[in-house]
Amino acid sequence: MTTTSLAAAAATPNSGDTAWVLASAALVLFMTPGLALFYGGMVRTKSVLNMMMMSFISMATIGVVWLLWGYSETFGADSTGGWLGNPFDHFGLHGVLTATYGTIPGPAFVAFQVVFAIIAVALVSGAIADRAKFATWTVFTVVWATIVYFPAAHWVFAFDGFAANTGGWIANGGFFLNGHGAYDFAGGTAIHINAGAAGLALALVLGKRLGFGREPMRPHNLTLVMLGAGILWFGWFGFNAGSALSAGSLAAGVWVNTLGATAAAMLGWLLVERMRDGKFTSLGAASGVVAGLVAITPACSTVTPIGALVVGLLAGGICALAVGLKFKLGFDDSLDVVGVHLVGGLVGTLLIGLLASKGSPNGSGTQEGLLYGGGFLQLGVQAGAAFFVLVFSFVVTYAIGFVLDKVMGFRVSEEAEMAGVDQSEHAETSYELGAVFGSRFGHRPQLPAQASVTDRVDLL
Template sequence: MDVGSTAFILAASMAVALMIPGLALFYGGMVSSRSVLNMIMMVFGAVAVVGVLWTFFGYSMVFGDSYGGLGLLGNITEYAGLGSFVAGDEAATLPPALVAIFQALFAVITTALIAGAVSDRVKFGPWLLFAGLWGALVYFPVAHWVFAFDSADGSVIGGWIANKLGAVDFAGGTAVHMNAGVAALAVVLIVGKRTGWPKQARPNSLPFVALGAGMLWFGWFGFNGGSALAAGNSASIVMLTTFNATCAAILSWLLVERLRNGHATTLGGMSGAIAGLVAITPACGAVSPLGALAIGAIAGAICPLAVSLKYKFGYDDSLDVVGVHLIGGLAGTLLIGLFGVEDAPSGQAGLFYGGGFTLLGKQAVAAAAVLAYSFVVTLLIAFVIQKTIGFRLSAEKEAAGIDIVEHAELAYDLEGKPHAPGTAPTPAGVIASAERLTAEAVPSTTTS
């Protein structure tokens, strides 16, 4: 047992866990004051559902021996329930239970990312069902492709992207960000636009957005650095490239805003930070510090341009999951084929460093496979939910406000009126107003 590395991954796991409230605050601050609680609940709800499934069979689907040696899906029953991890493994460098919780956090956060695309308009119960189905049918198989490596003795076969194809994805550009980004696009196409879109309420709390972005940045050091699975030079290089790319992306996004709109905004700066973190995730162990600066700068420039495409093509990606995570993840994955260096932990050279087009081709194949599989399966999951139990809120309930309708709560109690014991602490006058709006079917007017 490597005690030092065990301590490091324990700390990295705690840092990644902080990304859960970080994401909730980042998303929660961007929506209107009538939607902030629902956004927070969608994030934590997805985490809870997928976390339970991870113990039952998710870890086994990702890291179990691949069925038929094809690299498509891990053995669902091999580690079912994770009971075999209780006693530990004296021969293991890291406790198996530690690897299980570290990777569980990847699974739950990836699923929660999708929530930002469909804010204000989906029912909470169907969202939890979607989260469970998506985790089982999309994330677990794709994570097996990308994160499950063959054992050194050949007794365990891992995923086809990691082993047969040999593409580089150090911490999840394909399995996490592109996967969630293209899934967000598929769900948005099924549930449709918010009432009144593209005119919508302004963010209720930009300080929340900044706080959430800062927590995500902190957690990302654990996300990327911990993916080295050891305390040493590789983790250190990964943290350095993660920092560099984020700084460059902030400046790049702000420059694009300044040139395009005449202002450098807080929301833009925080979005730039996330774009840089997304893009460097697959490349953090593959490039030099200068390469990380280049990747961050490129992501910070193209992601704000990609965000604007939703207005051109008419899809309502509420919090820009497609523009940041899909495009940022795709950029970072492909740019490995250009900026990859052999001296980096991933050990493969890209086009600019004498590696030719081979690595770029591998990255493109991996990206295309994940995009195609995730989009099609997610589209089917969302379609079935919509046609059976219903995914989308009615226009009347959307107008009343999703926090009141789905949770009987308000984020900000400005009246401070007392409430009866055993009831939700919600101002009675606001509830009555919401019920009246629902009954009268008043269309949404959140256009401030």
């Protein structure tokens, strides 16, 4: 795809397209509280609020920096040979609010893209659950978005008639891709591979949780996990189908592919669990849903419905196996950001090179993959783009995490980690059982020295 300048954009927005994009933006924003529930249910009781706050603070920090320089850095005019938009081109959304991009007004495009930035940052937090300082994480969200996410989004998201006049080199085939663009419809590289690689880097910087590999660290509330997964699935229709930026056949086809891949991925994950462990688990079902959503994100416009089922089934099975790598390789990716988002993003991005078809929602504009007679070209292009983003994100994120750790300290003390980061970082607890059930489950009152044995037993 090629991009055009702001001045060349169409002048009259379409009300139907605008409504669809704004509704999709709301759906994607809802995904971040869904992620908070999903992650919050997966941690232990003493870390729930901290885990959820790491998602919620991303809405605050990224919401502010996007309006100031993030949008401009991502979609401003490119003066760096394709690497970066000018952060001062549309600083504070200068010149954007009255513009029209394609068939939607500029503010609608701004709204749709900021919610992508928010959840991309929030995804990283799952890799460092139970042990990160909240203040350092808050600073990290701003630094990482500025140095890692906004540039990666600038390379990937090249929409015809929208924003930057150059850039989008991954989509447009710049640099080592030699004019053959990589397909990434809704952010498999810029969001999921990017966040997964960043999560791995931070997990290595902070080190393992106390007791990792020796003590059980089971999810404390699988009901929250399943609710969060359901919200993510619901919101993801805005994530993928909304990326069509119009209410038409492309959005409808992408919607169908998103449903099919996600359903197949849940089945794929559960099948692996059944064969490996003899049980079907709710955590596996929820994780399979997310794995399928991740994998179909880059491929949803360029594969057929049958291709989408294949993408989902493979992603569910492969990610179910990949989450165990942290125990074999010795890194503590607390909530499987690497196993689901990095691996799932790679599966979806690479399978485009095999399964891309002119029978997809994108139609005749698709360069077909290997299994449809297109040769190895598209597979090579997809691999090049995916691994470039992976390496870039890992290296730069590791450097950011290392510096912040030296300057501010990124990990809480051992005492704080054992007591729980909810108490040490927020002076709160997720469940005040004493307020609900009385002193039997809450803080016990002090007894006088002469209290009888019966009095003491009554308080147990």
